[in-house]
Amino acid sequence: MRGQKIVATDYKTLTINGLWKNNPALVQLLGLCPLLAVTASVVNALSLGIASMLVLIGSNFAVSAFRHLIPNAVRLPIYVMIIAALVTSIELLMQALTYELYLILGIFIPLIVTNCIIMGRAEAFAAKNTISAALYDGFIMGLGFTIVLVLLGAIRETLGSGTLFADMHLLFGPIASTWKIVIIDDYVGFLFAILPPGAFVGLGLLIALKNLFDQRIDKKTGKTSTNQVLRLETSNDI
Amino acid sequence: MPHIRISSPHVQRPTKTADIMRLVIIATLPGLFGMTFFFGWGTLINVVLASVMAISLEAICIKLRRRPVLFYVRDNSALLTAILLALALPPFAPWWVTATAVFVAIVIAKQIYGGLGQNPFNPAMVGYALVLISFPVEMTRWTAPFDLNGNTWEVLGFADTLTVIFGSWQEIIQAHPYIDSFTSATPLDTLKHRNGLTVEEVWQSSEVMANVGAWYAVSLCYFVGGIFLIYRKIYTWHAPLTLLITLALISAIFFAIDPDNYADPLIHLTTGATMLGAFFIVTDPVSSATSNRGKVVFAAGIAILVYIVRTWGNYPDALAFAVMLMNLCAPFIDQYTQPRSYGYKKPNSGQPSKENHS
Numbered sequence: 102m103r104g105q106k107i108v109a110t111d112y113k114t115l116t117i118n119g120l121w122k123n124n125p126a127l128v129q130l131l132g133l134c135p136l137l138a139v140t141a142s143v144v145n146a147l148s149l150g151i152a153s154m155l156v157l158i159g160s161n162f163a164v165s166a167f168r169h170l171i172p173n174a175v176r177l178p179i180y181v182m183i184i185a186a187l188v189t190s191i192e193l194l195m196q197a198l199t200y201e202l203y204l205i206l207g208i209f210i211p212l213i214v215t216n217c218i219i220m221g222r223a224e225a226f227a228a229k230n231t232i233s234a235a236l237y238d239g240f241i242m243g244l245g246f247t248i249v250l251v252l253l254g255a256i257r258e259t260l261g262s263g264t265l266f267a268d269m270h271l272l273f274g275p276i277a278s279t280w281k282i283v284i285i286d287d288y289v290g291f292l293f294a295i296l297p298p299g300a301f302v303g304l305g306l307l308i309a310l311k312n313l314f315d316q317r318i319d320k321k322t323g324k325t326s327t328n329q330v331l332r333l334e335t336s337n338d339i
Numbered sequence: 340m341p342h343i344r345i346s347s348p349h350v351q352r353p354t355k356t357a358d359i360m361r362l363v364i365i366a367t368l369p370g371l372f373g374m375t376f377f378f379g380w381g382t383l384i385n386v387v388l389a390s391v392m393a394i395s396l397e398a399i400c401i402k403l404r405r406r407p408v409l410f411y412v413r414d415n416s417a418l419l420t421a422i423l424l425a426l427a428l429p430p431f432a433p434w435w436v437t438a439t440a441v442f443v444a445i446v447i448a449k450q451i452y453g454g455l456g457q458n459p460f461n462p463a464m465v466g467y468a469l470v471l472i473s474f475p476v477e478m479t480r481w482t483a484p485f486d487l488n489g490n491t492w493e494v495l496g497f498a499d500t501l502t503v504i505f506g507s508w509q510e511i512i513q514a515h516p517y518i519d520s521f522t523s524a525t526p527l528d529t530l531k532h533r534n535g536l537t538v539e540e541v542w543q544s545s546e547v548m549a550n551v552g553a554w555y556a557v558s559l560c561y562f563v564g565g566i567f568l569i570y571r572k573i574y575t576w577h578a579p580l581t582l583l584i585t586l587a588l589i590s591a592i593f594f595a596i597d598p599d600n601y602a603d604p605l606i607h608l609t610t611g612a613t614m615l616g617a618f619f620i621v622t623d624p625v626s627s628a629t630s631n632r633g634k635v636v637f638a639a640g641i642a643i644l645v646y647i648v649r650t651w652g653n654y655p656d657a658l659a660f661a662v663m664l665m666n667l668c669a670p671f672i673d674q675y676t677q678p679r680s681y682g683y684k685k686p687n688s689g690q691p692s693k694e695n696h697s
Contacts, residue, residue: 291439293473302447 112237119241126249126304127311131217135209136250137300141261144268146254147247148202149209152191154243157219159187161239164227171228180223181214188213202271218246253303261295263288356455360415362573366564367422367619373560374426377484377553380500381430385437386422388504392441393421400450416455420444423463423619427612427659428470431480431495431503431522439473440466460666461626468659483523483546484553526551526610528655530602537599551610558609565618577634578627579617583608585642593650601650612658613645620658626666633669633676640665640672 125131132153140146163183164171171179192210195203203210213219222242227235259265263285269277293299374382397417401408424440444466452458471478480503482495495503495511502510529547530538542548569576586607593601607613612620621627621638628637641661648657679686 289474289477291473292475293469296472 112234115234115238116241119238119245120248121245121311124245124249124311125218125221125242126246127308129218129221131221132246133304135212135216136246136253136304137297139206139209140250140253140257140300140303141295142258142268143251143254143266144202144272145205146250148195148199148272149206149213150243150247150250152195152206152210153213153216153218154240154247155191156184156187156213156216157222157243157246158236158239160184160219160223161227161235162232163187164223165230165232165235168228176224176228177220180220184219184223185214199271205271218242249307253300253307256303256307257294257299259284260291261293261299262290356414356416359573360419362571363568363619364415364419364422366568366573367419367426367561369560369564370426370557370615371422373557374430377557378430378482379495380497381432381482381495381504382426384500384504385425385428385430385432388434389421389425389428389437389441390418392438393417393424393445396442396445397450400446401454404450404454406454411454414455417445417449420449420462420466423615424466426615427463427467429478429480430482431500431508432470433477433480433503434505436470436474436477437504440470442466443469456625458625459669460663461620461623464620464659464662464666468663471654471659479524479528480522481525484550523547525655526554526606527602527649530606531649531655538602539599551606554610555605558614561614561618565614568618568622574622574624575631575634577631578621578638581635581638582617582621582642583613585639586613586646589643589646607646607649611649611656616641616645616658616662620662626662626669628669628672628676630673630676630678632678633672636672636676637665637669640668 119125123129126133126136135149135153139149160180160183164180167179188211191213192203195206195210222238226238230238255265258267263283265282265284266277266280269280273280291299294303371382371386394412394417398408398412401411421441421444424444425437428437428440444462448460448462448465449455449458499511499514502514524532524547526547529545530541533541536544565579568574569579587604590602590604590607594603617638621641628634641658644661644664645657648654648660654660675688677687
């Protein structure tokens, strides 16, 4: 039966999983489409990360709250409808509050619906856990995703256009217009970093870096626990 | 590893990778000489810069991978990659373009994949394609060739070329106010952007096309180097010849149909990267197809892609893109072009079969 198996409600484990061990972008490799498409600058990455995080928190909450009412056979369409409703709200909010950003991110806001992280967490975690745990999981998974997005955005913005935090006023209003840091003056621009292939290479290097850290940690502690990748459970009760 | 199968007896000195690489490097010398003679010191400076960088980066990577440094650096493969890359780059490319290309070629395209023999793509072409996409303006810094007939154009001197590559081109303009330009379009570029003229009219009006003889000569240099390598049995004739014949055939067909809009086969064969690609890039034993039939398919695919992009694409030349796309197909081609093994009636078709044995 669904709803009985407790996966992990220990908040410390949830935190470690979301941010490091089972990071949606670096380990699960989910949500790669927006991850690769919009991380050309920090502001784009941060806004899409926040939008995804809000949807994730909302969908985890709704799925967890209704987990005893949702029939197993049609659970996926129901999750999709919940997620789609939330994404529509976020999209309308962004249209109202940050219109320019809404235009820049374009198709990638509605595409949050198809982001595998949100569906994955609904199926793997929220459907089996209490509301508070699901809320926290949504937050921490969203945070893990956002951190990687911003990191990749920062690397690509620095390499690609020689700046950091450009156009932050689109997200934070006029106070943020002075946040732009010009790292290299008269930078010619490295187009490869801005284009999607640069995102692939950047993400690959980030994953390699994470694995390197894991190896170091393992060596120090003498454990090999990090090599056991936690996998998403995509179905239950077969 | 000569790629020509010879029947027994096989009593020979084993050929080392380093020897093959050295022979290929020697074969690039006529091309290097031709480029330096017609287009100035830029190519030579680029070759030196790229070689020093490639060997240092290779050594660092091998050190990081905890392999014997000297053993691997001595195989000359990094040096060859650097030379081919430098020959492909425009003579006046700034130093950081060359540096980026070499870094990507050696570190990303070769060492991250596991070093020589493990790279799915031709490292030199990966480096070239990356800088071509990233720095479109700098990658147009071709120069007009040294004029064979008159004194209407002189290539920049050695010191001035150094300034262009390591400093900025504005300094040259300030130092020599009479210079109004030192870069020039390539013939393929000229024929691509004709501004409504027919090919014939471009031939008559363009200064670039008047100096096309220099491009022919450089291609001839590469051709001589390639013939030398075939003579020394470094590779077979299959890949280079197929590429040249296929490209000539396609361009001849289109030229015959509509000579106003399509360049003639000679232009396709002797300007741009065709000769360098046919004899030094397509013949890369690591990233190309393996069997003779496979090489034919591989090279024909490259020729078709080159013609398509040159004629209807956005870039004037396309050898790097074509080679990389066909590199992707090489394992697939290998699968379907396996030669017949001794004792079998038919070659392995690539599909699982029940009774193939004689």
